[in-house]
Amino acid sequence: MDTLSATLLLLTIMDPLGNVATFVSGLRHVPQERRLRVIARELVIALMILLLFLFTGPGLLGLLHLKQEALFISGGIVLFLIALKMIFPPSRSETEETPIEPFIVPLATPMVAGPSVLATLLVLVSTQPEHLWNWFMALMIAWSITAAILLCAPAIARVLKEKGSMAVERLMGMLLVMVAVQMLLNGIEHYLGR
16 A cells, blocks of 8 residues: 555545534534634644554554454454444434533544544554555645644535535445455455465
8 A cells, every 4th residue: 555545545534524514513512713723622632642553553562462464354343333334324313412612532532533543554554564654644644634624614514514414424434334345355364364
């Protein structure tokens, strides 16, 4: 995988357009003048979490004695579940209201730095550690695009409206299903090929 492919993969998993509606609804109780500051803060926290996993992930895997195949298969399962949630989102009654200003959860994680992005970073660094700086560049580009989109979330939500946001999220979900199945197949292939 090259830097461009990794960037597109991370961007698809971060799903900034699909998260616009979530960010807008999560900030409903935040005063209008503080919303951009809160979004910026959450994005920086998400970046710190992502960088932590990028640079310490392989050491963590070694410490836990986890094999590459387990990472591929578990990452694929997590991606698949996230993708299903994107294609078939829970109804409004199933989602919890956030009565106070969000801090770290749910906007920084799991919305931006979610388990699927973290698992993908671990897979990238574990399979090709010699390309660490390529993965760093891919992460920074994907995060920058995500940040730019989410900082414009209120304006984008007004343009896309609810149906447009749902269509984008479902399209991203379909792409993620394919990526998840490929990760599962790679994990099984590595396991059986030993």
